[in-house]
Amino acid sequence: MVSKAPVQSSRLDQLWPTVSAEMERSKLNGISVAVFDDYRIVDLHTQGVKSIDTGAAIDERTAFSTASISKVTTALLCLMLARDGVIDLDVPISGYLKSWKLPKSDKPGAAEVTWRQLLTHTAGTSQHGFADFYEGDAVPSLIDSLEGRLPRYDKPIEFLFAPGTNWKYSGGGYVILQLALEDHLGKSLEDLVRERIFAPLGMIDTTMVQPGSEGFLGNAALVHDKDGAVIRTGLPITPQISASGMWSTPTDMAKFMIAFQRALDGREDGVITPSLAREMTDIISLRYVGGMGTPFFRGMGFGNTDWFRHDGSNTGVNVEMLASMKGGYGVVIMGNGDDPNTNPVFATLRRGIIDKMGWRHRQPLDKQPLEPALRDTLVGSYKGLLYNMGFDYRIEQVDGELWIASEFFQHFLGIDRSRMHHLGNDVFAVEDFPNRLRFERSADGTVANVHIFRAGDDSAPVVRSIGELRPGE
Structure with a gap:
């Protein structure tokens, strides 16, 4: 059973059948969702039952x-x-x-x-x-x-x-x-x-x-x-x-x-x-x-x-x-x-x-030309590049652009990879990661370290060596 609030956003109407199919595959009995935008609730959606035994439907006030x-x-x-x-x-x-x-x-x-x-x-x-x-x-x-x-x-x-x-x-x-x-x-x-x-x-x-x-x-x-x-x-x-x-x-x-x-x-x-x-x-x-x-x-x-x-x-x-x-x-x-x-x-x-x-697309990312030598150097496998939580990562080149592939994105978003944007000066943004990556190059042009920092925040950057991230290379 599905119920919606009068403030529903028609933009999400096509999503709910997909969610229903995933719930059936995953044996999930019920969900309740609130979506908000511009500081107000724009959609309330409930689906399924409070108890598989009684079949009582979840509603917007089900805790x-x-x-x-x-x-x-x-x-x-x-x-x-x-x-x-x-x-x-x-x-x-x-x-x-x-x-x-x-x-x-x-x-x-x-x-x-x-x-x-x-x-x-x-x-x-x-x-x-x-x-x-x-x-x-x-x-x-x-x-x-x-x-x-x-x-x-x-x-x-x-x-x-x-x-x-x-x-x-x-x-x-x-x-x-x-x-x-x-x-x-x-x-x-x-x-x-x-x-x-x-x-x-x-x-x-x-x-x-x-x-x-x-x-x-x-x-x-x-x-x-x-x-x-x-x-x-x-x-x-x-x-x-x-x-x-x-x-x-x-x-x-x-x-x-x-x-x-x-x-x-x-x-x-x-x-x-x-x-x-x-x-x-x-x-x-x-x-x-x-x-x-x-x-x-x-x-x-x-x-x-x-x-x-x-x-x-x-x-x-x-x-x-x-x-x-x-x-x-x-x-x-x-x-x-x-x-x-x-x-x-x-x-x-x-x-x-x-x-x-x-x-x-709310906050567009700039994109600057990427030096081919740096692009080619970054391609490869990494251990814990974005989060040191046991996930493996791989930087891939697709049509001249860099992407990061990882089971992390699959687990949390159901996608295989996330696009990288070169912002200039060897700094990259990743579309599904909040921190910036600055790759530090040695005098011979090889990448020695990666600096992980948050734009607009004064928290100390985390610096990790490429040797740590790419063991054996």
Whole structure:
């Protein structure tokens, strides 16, 4: 069953049959999508069912577990409280913890780990994520989670490196943040975000209240396994709500992201001020996942766009939100299936929406003549050229132009390769990568290093040797 809002964009009408076919191939039971442009929602689309068992159709107010997108809400609350003088993000968080103490560690600075380090995944804390629970289970407390009294994760949170010296995604760090907030303020995180964020932004179908508790939403999509079957009750309970316990709809999360975009445009008309928006999206380092904010990811450039984004993936559900740094456009996608079900559908949606909305051409790229010698030198295979995440890349020449081919583009966009544009002075833009590549040549004309930098951003470039990227050549 398909439903649409009155604000629908006819540009996307031809996309939905393609999405339906991909959903059937991938055994994905349901999706919900919000598309926004020029700072307003222009299309809402739902398809499929909340539960394969009941056949109840997804509608625009059906909420999904948003998994790790919860971290963005937690981070915003922390920044708002810091702005108001309630907490200080750059002092040790230990001073705010009353019911639990940080674990002892031989890592320098662990005892002085700060709120900001935990928010940016630079604290060195362990535990990427946590298991879900269901009605009838013995649901652990936050302190159980921190001390490793869990069925699947039986190790206490620990420090893996000295805070501030590296980056590692850590749900465990966000649990420490949740406990510090609740200890210091004497209120639940559910109440704090409802009062400070959800209600003021008009996010009427968003909550951090968990299934089975008073106040949970009555219209929710159930989680399904890779075979398309409902997992247990279908309603996972996540006690670590700061890290992965929020439920929401694409409509509400589009409102959330548009509020950031309006603030980035300098508008002082909402809960999210320009200074808060900049603090959340400013790049802390290009060395981490192509560009990391607090805690938005700034490393994806799908469709020639500098996005701030976050995704979420729990067992049986996947969600993603992409918003442009300029221009007020983007998309929120939610699907009630596991990775093998949602990945191909989300790739089809990303590519189709970007293409049909014309976003790839919003910010034209210059193109300068390319010296044949440099072109020929760059052609070949590379290890981790754009993202050091295990992907292989190959620069190819097609009709005198350079393209980068990689399974990365296939995974995220369903395309084999992305075009390179020579901007002059040995600098290249890649249509689906937000950073620029400057190839540094030695005196003899051979390429020695590649400098990865973000145009218009003062983050330190990442410099990698061609020997590292092209071993054996």
